[in-house]
Every structure is written in structure tokens, then in C-alpha cells.
Amino acid sequence: KQEVTQIPAALSVPEGENLVLNCSFTDSAIYNLQWFRQDPGKGLTSLLLIQSSQREQTSGRLNASLDKSSGRSTLYIAASQPGDSATYLCAVLNYGQNFVFGPGTRLSVLP
Amino acid sequence: DADVTQTPRNRITKTGKRIMLECSQTKGHDRMYWYRQDPGLGLRLIYYSFDVKDINKGEISDGYSVSRQAQAKFSLSLESAIPNQTALYFCATSDSGSGGEKLFFGSGTQLSVL
Numbered sequence: 001k002q003e004v005t006q007i008p009a010a011l012s013v014p015e016g017e018n019l020v021l022n023c024s025f026t027d028s029a030i031y032n033l034q035w036f037r038q039d040p041g042k043g044l045t046s047l048l049l050i051q052s053s054q055r056e057q058t059s060g061r062l063n064a065s066l067d068k069s070s071g072r073s074t075l076y077i078a079a080s081q082p083g084d085s086a087t088y089l090c091a092v093l094n095y096g097q098n099f100v101f102g103p104g105t106r107l108s109v110l111p
Numbered sequence: 112d113a114d115v116t117q118t119p120r121n122r123i124t125k126t127g128k129r130i131m132l133e134c135s136q137t138k139g140h141d142r143m144y145w146y147r148q149d150p151g152l153g154l155r156l157i158y159y160s161f162d163v164k165d166i167n168k169g170e171i172s173d174g175y176s177v178s179r180q181a182q183a184k185f186s187l188s189l190e191s192a193i194p195n196q197t198a199l200y201f202c203a204t205s206d207s208g209s210g211g212e213k214l215f216f217g218s219g220t221q222l223s224v225l
Binding site for chain 2: 034
């Protein structure tokens with residue numbers, strides 16, 4: 001059974017810092033991995049989707065990498081801003097199974 | 112307009128009442144899902160549907176039922192609401208074809224059962 005963990009659970013950084021969020025999964029036979037952002041009490045917004053054949057995806061200041069062999073993905077946020085404050089979740093989809101979500105990392109970017 | 116629309120946004124109900132949460136999508140996706148989110152427990156799958164005639168239980172389906180009225184509509188019912196069903200409920204969709212199974216979420220329904 002796939003298990004997804006995210007480290008750290010919470011992170012507080014000053015504005016302008018580059019930061020890395022981690023996502024680990026136990027079953028490497030994945031179809032894709034997706035990163036989401038969630039603001040308090042709101043829905044999940046898709047940030048990046050990495051297919052199993054890809055190593056990374058980029059969107060603006062965000063870069064997500066995937067290393068299936070080690071069961072890890074990282075989300076890199078460059079030049080963080082207070083508007084980046086939110087909870088970031090990763091979700092993994094295995095072949096023939098349903099999405100499994102990590103518990104999330106709560107990010108606070110201080111002005 | 113939102114691609115995945117959930118109604119209502121907020122609902123307060125009493126124990127024992129039957130309620131329905133509705134979800135509609137304009138993305139043309141074949142797959143639809145219902146999740147609940149609880150603090151400390153993350154997102155858990157209640158039911159999912161891969162097409163109109165396909166309904167499947169998720170990991171926490173007890174006390175819930177669903178109906179896929181059309182490809183674009185997927186509703187979740189609580190037959191007899193109980194307080195531990197108080198949670199944030201999300202509908203989501205994905206496309207099994209060219210979309211690469213990217214998951215899209217609605218804005219959620221905050222349900223409180225008193």
C-alpha cells in the first residue's frame with residue numbers, strides 16, 4: 001500500500017529565501033506525482049504534475065523534481081513571497097490505484 | 112466560472128438529517144471523486160466514479176452514498192448525518208485520456224453536523 005510523507009510539517013522563512021519542500025513515497029511504481037497548494041478553508045490548486053517518465057517540471061518560480069528510484073520528489077520555491085504562504089500537498093498515483101495524498105507542509109513566508 | 116463547482120459552500124445540519132452535496136464540472140472529464148479533509152488526517156477518499164455507470168467505494172464510504180447523474184454531475188449523500196461527519200468535503204475530477212490524470216478540485220463544502 002502506497003504511503004506518502006512530507007517533511008517538514010511546517011516551515012517559516014523570511015521573504016526572499018529559496019526553499020525546498022520534500023515528498024516521499026514507498027511504492028516507486030507510480031504513474032504520476034502532483035503538487036498542490038491549499039489556502040486555509042479553500043480548495044486545492046494544482047501547481048505541477050510530473051509524469052513517471054519525467055524528471056522535473058517548472059512553472060514560474062516553482063520547480064518540482066522526481067526521483068522514482070529513491071521514492072522522492074522535491075518542490076523548490078525560488079525567491080519566496082508572503083503570498084506563497086499556504087499548505088503544500090503532494091499526491092501520488094500508482095497504476096491501477098487511486099491518488100494517495102501526503103499530509104502537507106504548512107509554509108509561512110514572513111515579510 | 113469555476114470548472115468544478117460544489118454546492119453548497121457551507122452547510123449546518125442536525126444529527127439524523129439526510130443531506131446531499133452536489134458537484135458539477137465543465138471540464139468534460141470522465142472521472143470524479145469525493146474526498147473529505149479533517150485536521151491531522153489529511154485527504155481521504157469516500158467514493159469515486161470512472162464513468163456514469165461505474166461507482167466505487169473509497170477507504171471511508173460507510174455512512175455515505177453517491178449518485179452519478181451524468182458525466183458532469185456527481186452527488187454525495189449522507190443518509191443520516193452524525194457529528195463525526197463534520198469535515199471539509201471536496202469533489203475532484205480527472206481525465207483518463209490526454210489529461211495525464213491531472214486532478215482538479217472544487218472549492219469545497221464545509222459541513223457541520225450538530
